[in-house]
Amino acid sequence: MGKVGKFQEIVDAFGPHLHDEPKGGWSANREIEAIVPTHCPYCAVQCGMNLLVEKGSVVGVEPRYDFPVNEGRLCPKGVTAYLQTHHPDRLHYPLIKRKGMFERATWEEALNLIVSKFKESQEKHGKDSIGVYSGSSLTTEKTYLMGKFARAGLGTRYIDYNGRLCMVSAAAGNNKAFGVDRAANPWSDIPFADVLMIAGANCAETFPVLNKFLWEQRDNGGVWIVIDPRETPTARQGDLHLQLKPGTDVALANGILNVIVNEGLIDEEFIRTRTNDWEATKQIILKYTPEVAAGITGVPAEKIVKAGKVYGRAKTGMILHARGIEHHSHGVNNVLSYINIVLATGKIGSRGRGYGTITGQGNGQGGREHGQKADQLPGQRSMLNPEHRKHICGIWGLPEEELPQAGVSVVEMFDKMREGEIRTLLSLCNNVMVSLPDTNKVRESLESLDFYVHIDFFMSESARYADVVLPGTSWCEDEGVTTNGEGRVLKINKAIEPPAEAKPDWWIIREIAHRMGRGKYFGFQTPRDLFEEIRVTSKGGTADYAGITWERIEKENGVFWPCPCEDKPGTERLFEERFYHPDGRAKFHGFEFAPAAETPDDEYPLIFTSGRIVHQYLSGNQTRRIGFLVKQCPEPYVEIHPDTAARYGITDGERVRVRSRRGSGEFPALVVKTIRPDTIFIPYHWGETQAANQITNPVLDPISKIPEYKACAAQIEKLSGERSVVTQITQSEVVK
Amino acid sequence: MKETFFIDPQRCIGCRSCVAACRECSTHKGYSMIYVDYIDRGESTATMPTVCMHCTEPTCALVCPADAIKVNEDGVVMSALKPRCLDCRNCVNACPFGVPKYNSEMHLQMKCDMCYDRTSEGLKPMCASVCPTGALSFGTYEQIVPLRRTKPVNAHVFGNQKVETKVYLMLPTDDTEVSIGCGVFEGRVTAQNERESWMEAQVEESNKSNEF
Numbered sequence A: 001m002g003k004v005g006k007f008q009e010i011v012d013a014f015g016p017h018l019h020d021e022p023k024g025g026w027s028a029n030r031e032i033e034a035i036v037p038t039h040c041p042y043c044a045v046q047c048g049m050n051l052l053v054e055k056g057s058v059v060g061v062e063p064r065y066d067f068p069v070n071e072g073r074l075c076p077k078g079v080t081a082y083l084q085t086h087h088p089d090r091l092h093y094p095l096i097k098r099k100g101m102f103e104r105a106t107w108e109e110a111l112n113l114i115v116s117k118f119k120e121s122q123e124k125h126g127k128d129s130i131g132v133y134s135g136s137s138l139t140t141e142k143t144y145l146m147g148k149f150a151r152a153g154l155g156t157r158y159i160d161y162n163g164r165l166c167m168v169s170a171a172a173g174n175n176k177a178f179g180v181d182r183a184a185n186p187w188s189d190i191p192f193a194d195v196l197m198i199a200g201a202n203c204a205e206t207f208p209v210l211n212k213f214l215w216e217q218r219d220n221g222g223v224w225i226v227i228d229p230r231e232t233p234t235a236r237q238g239d240l241h242l243q244l245k246p247g248t249d250v251a252l253a254n255g256i257l258n259v260i261v262n263e264g265l266i267d268e269e270f271i272r273t274r275t276n277d278w279e280a281t282k283q284i285i286l287k288y289t290p291e292v293a294a295g296i297t298g299v300p301a302e303k304i305v306k307a308g309k310v311y312g313r314a315k316t317g318m319i320l321h322a323r324g325i326e327h328h329s330h331g332v333n334n335v336l337s338y339i340n341i342v343l344a345t346g347k348i349g350s351r352g353r354g355y356g357t358i359t360g361q362g363n364g365q366g367g368r369e370h371g372q373k374a375d376q377l378p379g380q381r382s383m384l385n386p387e388h389r390k391h392i393c394g395i396w397g398l399p400e401e402e403l404p405q406a407g408v409s410v411v412e413m414f415d416k417m418r419e420g421e422i423r424t425l426l427s428l429c430n431n432v433m434v435s436l437p438d439t440n441k442v443r444e445s446l447e448s449l450d451f452y453v454h455i456d457f458f459m460s461e462s463a464r465y466a467d468v469v470l471p472g473t474s475w476c477e478d479e480g481v482t483t484n485g486e487g488r489v490l491k492i493n494k495a496i497e498p499p500a501e502a503k504p505d506w507w508i509i510r511e512i513a514h515r516m517g518r519g520k521y522f523g524f525q526t527p528r529d530l531f532e533e534i535r536v537t538s539k540g541g542t543a544d545y546a547g548i549t550w551e552r553i554e555k556e557n558g559v560f561w562p563c564p565c566e567d568k569p570g571t572e573r574l575f576e577e578r579f580y581h582p583d584g585r586a587k588f589h590g591f592e593f594a595p596a597a598e599t600p601d602d603e604y605p606l607i608f609t610s611g612r613i614v615h616q617y618l619s620g621n622q623t624r625r626i627g628f629l630v631k632q633c634p635e636p637y638v639e640i641h642p643d644t645a646a647r648y649g650i651t652d653g654e655r656v657r658v659r660s661r662r663g664s665g666e667f668p669a670l671v672v673k674t675i676r677p678d679t680i681f682i683p684y685h686w687g688e689t690q691a692a693n694q695i696t697n698p699v700l701d702p703i704s705k706i707p708e709y710k711a712c713a714a715q716i717e718k719l720s721g722e723r724s725v726v727t728q729i730t731q732s733e734v735v736k
Numbered sequence B: 001m002k003e004t005f006f007i008d009p010q011r012c013i014g015c016r017s018c019v020a021a022c023r024e025c026s027t028h029k030g031y032s033m034i035y036v037d038y039i040d041r042g043e044s045t046a047t048m049p050t051v052c053m054h055c056t057e058p059t060c061a062l063v064c065p066a067d068a069i070k071v072n073e074d075g076v077v078m079s080a081l082k083p084r085c086l087d088c089r090n091c092v093n094a095c096p097f098g099v100p101k102y103n104s105e106m107h108l109q110m111k112c113d114m115c116y117d118r119t120s121e122g123l124k125p126m127c128a129s130v131c132p133t134g135a136l137s138f139g140t141y142e143q144i145v146p147l148r149r150t151k152p153v154n155a156h157v158f159g160n161q162k163v164e165t166k167v168y169l170m171l172p173t174d175d176t177e178v179s180i181g182c183g184v185f186e187g188r189v190t191a192q193n194e195r196e197s198w199m200e201a202q203v204e205e206s207n208k209s210n211e212f
C-alpha cells in the first residue's frame, strides 16, 4: 500500500500532458450562452473574471472591470485558468489501485472500500491512526468542513492544511503582535503610503495584480524599499534594494529600526498609548547599529541608514512581506521584527499606514480561519482554550469529550507516518511530493501508510501513491466563498457542471461521514448550508462572519471580516482605535539575530533558496498542464551569479548538479547578475527529479512549524558537456 | 479613435499575460500578436513588450508590393489582407520595430491591429486590459498624462529614419524622442543612484497629490 506502482503507465494515462485550446478549438464564431462572473482560482489577489460558457463548457475569459481589486487585470495564470476545466487529464471516475495501476471503480465501490479501511484502521490502531491533510485553494466552506470532518466525523486529532507551508509565520506573528491574524489594511490604502517597505515579497511574480496598487503609489510620488536576496522584477523596479544574505532578516530589521531610533524618528506618543514592551525591545535594537547589521546581512551600512531614514521620516508608510521572510526556522521572529518597525513609528491604523502579508494561496486567509489548522476551531478560536472547545461543541451538538485534542503540523504528521502512528491518510487538494521539504523522506512517509485516499481533479505527484483517488471538481464547477489577502470575503460562482462522474469535494466528504455513521453532524445539502453554519460557528470569534451573506458579497463586491451584523459594513481597516489583545494594545517582541539552521561550510559552500515564478502556481499540478504557461518556462533552472559560475567553470545553459545533505537534482544553469554570489535559487513548482524540495531543509520554526525553505547549505557541480534547452523564452516568436 | 497604447517598459514584469490574452481575441484564432522579450537576462530581469506602433507612415505598408497592408481612418495599421499577401516578407524585414511576423501555416503576415474588432466598439484590447502593472495601457493622451510621472513620447529616430507613431512609449526623462542607440535602457541602469538621492528629498517634501 502507498506505493507508486506502475509509474510510467500512470504518468502516460493521467499526465501532466500539455493542453492549450478551448473546447472546440480557437473559433471566431462562438455562441456564448452565459457570462459568469467569478474569481481566479489561484493566488490571493482573487482577481474578478468573467467566464464565457458555450454548450456547457467554459471556452474563454473576458476581463471583469466591475471588481475593484483588479479592474479587468489578470496575470497569465488567470487568463489561461479556464483551460483546466475540459483538460484531457481531468479525473472523471473514482480510481482504485490494483496491481500497481489505477482502475476505474464505481462511487459505491470506492466509498465502501474507504469506509471499511477507515474503520479497520481505527479499530486496530485507535482514532488518531487516520491523518487528514487539507488545502487552502479550497472554498472556505470546504476548509471548514475538513476541520469538522476530522474532529466530529473521524474523531482524529491529526488534521492540518497546506497553508502551513505558506503563511503561518505571518499568522503567528500577527497573533502575537496584534492579537488577530489578518492584513491590517485594504489594498486600496497602498497608493496613499509615502513609502512601501517590501520584504521578501516578489509581488511582481507571485501576486502580479497587486502591482496595480504598488504602481499607483509610485505614480503618487511614493517610493519602494525592497528587501530581497535576488534582484527580482520587484526589486529592479524599486527605489532602494537591500540585497541581504538569506536568513538574516532579524538583523536587518533590527538595523533599520536602530537607525529610526537614533534619528529620533519613533512615535513616542503611539508607543506610550497603544503598545506594550517597547523598552525591552529597544535594548536589543540598540545593539544592532548599521555596521553590526551590515556585517551580518551583507547589506552596506549606508543602505540600511537610508532605508531607516526614508521609512522613519515618511508621514505615511506600509510594510508588506511574504514567504521570503516567513519560510525560515526563525520565520515568526522575522515577521515580528518587521512589525516592530511598524509599531515604533506608529505607522498603522489609518489610510496609507499599515501592514500586510502577501498570501500565496487563493484562500490562504479563509483557509486558516475556521478550523482546519491543527490547533484551531472555527472563527480563529483555539483548540487549546476550554471555553472555545465548549462553545463549538455546543453548536455542533458534539459531546465535549469526543472533541479530540490539538494535533501536530504537517511536517510532523509526515514524521508520524514513518513512525507508524498515523497509518491512514485522507488528503484533499494538495501535493506533498512537490510542496513539502525533503521529498525523499516524504516518499518514505507515503510508502509506509496502510491506506491512502486522495481527492483532487488532476492526478498529482502525490496522488500517484494513493490506493484510492477520487475525482473532485475544479473551481468553476462548484460555489462558495474565499477570503483574499486583504481580508475581503468573495463569492466563487458555478459556471458549468462537473465532467463525467466527478463530484464536489463537500459531497464526497459528506458521503464518507454518513457511511462512517456520523451523519447527524453533516446534515447539510449544499455549500450554502455550510456557509450558514460558518456564520453561526464564527459568531463572536475573532474571524466573525455572522453578518456576511452570499447576497451581500455579490452586492458589495466582497465584505471584509470581522462583520458581526448584517446591517453594518464589514471592517476594511483594522486597528484604527484598538488592537485585538484584551487590553487593546499591540505588543513589541525583540529578538537577537540567530542564523539559519544550516549555514554554508567547506563541503556545502553556497546558500540555497527557493521560490516561485509568475507562470506557475504552487506545486504546479494545475499549471504544469496548461501549454501556454509551460512554454514560458518549461523546466526549473538554477540561478547562479556569474562570479560563482566562473569559479566552477559553468556557462549559461549548462547542466549543473545541486546537492544538499538531503538530496540532489540536475538543473540547467541560468547565469545572472540578479542573484548574490553566495546564493543559488531554484523555482519549486516541479516534482520528482526536478523538485527543488529534494534539497531543502525540513527544520521547522518552533512556533509556526513552517519549514525553512528559504535557506540551507548546498554545493554545485558542473556536469561536463551537457547543455539544456533554453529555460526561458528570451526571443520574440509567434506563440500559439 | 483617440485611444491608443501607452507602453511603459519600466513597469513590465515579463509575465506575458498580454501574450496569453492576445490569443483570446477571436480574430487571430489563438495566435498572439504581441511579444515580450528579456532585454539581457544575464544582466537584469528587465523585459519589454512589443506591439505594433501603428506608424503614421508605416514602413511595412510602404514596402508592400501587393498593397496588402491598409491603414484605416483611425490610424490603425491592419494585418495584411489574406487575398493579397504574397508571402514575400518585405514588411517583416522593413519594420524598424521588428513587429510583423510571418505565419507559415496560414501563408500570411500577421500583426497587432490594436484589437480593431474590440476597440472600434469601445472595448479595450485584451492585452492592455489584463496587463497587471500598467506597462501596457490603453486610453487617450489626456487620460494618461495626469496619472503618470513618466512622459509619453511617439517620435523615434532610427539612424536617418524618423518615425512618428500612434502608440506612445512612456519615458522617465525629458526626451522628446526615442533615439535608438542612445540607450533608453542604459538610462535605466544609471538612474538607480540618482533615484536613491532623489528618494529622500521626495519623502521629506511629501508635496504629493495624495496628501490628506
Ligand code: SF4
Binding pocket: A040, A041, A042, A043, A044, A045, A046, A047, A073, A074, A075, A076, A077, A078, A079, A207, A208, A209, A210
Ligand atoms: S493568479 Fe493572482 S494575480 Fe494572477 S489572475 Fe489569478 S488572482 Fe489575479
Ligand code: SF4
Binding pocket: B051, B052, B053, B054, B055, B058, B059, B060, B061, B077, B094, B095, B096, B097, B098, B099, B100, B111
Ligand atoms: S510598427 Fe512596423 S508593423 Fe507596425 S505600422 Fe510601423 S512599420 Fe508597420
Ligand code: SF4
Binding pocket: B011, B012, B013, B014, B015, B016, B017, B018, B019, B036, B049, B130, B131, B132, B133, B134, B135, B136
Ligand atoms: S502583461 Fe504587462 S507586465 Fe506582463 S509582460 Fe505584458 S506588458 Fe509586461
